[in-house]
Amino acid sequence: MIIKNLLKSPHIQIALATGFCIIVLAYFSKRILPEPIGYLPLAIPPFIASIYEAVAAKHKNKKLTITRYWVTAIFFSTTLVIFIYTI
16 A cells, blocks of 8 residues: 555656666666667756756746656657667
């Protein structure tokens, strides 16, 4: 019951998505891609999470702070970084 309440928190959802994307990027960088991903592209998902935290603090209960939009942006940026490095 306590875990369900924690998982409903937008901050926890963003943190879980960011952590998952960092692990995926690290795995792809180390095991799958021909050359490692640089430090700056690896920092894109946490940067988006930081932007979310700033926007959420400034604009509470606005459409801009819907968590699923930001989680989608984090996943999309991870996919984009992997796609760019595979080309």
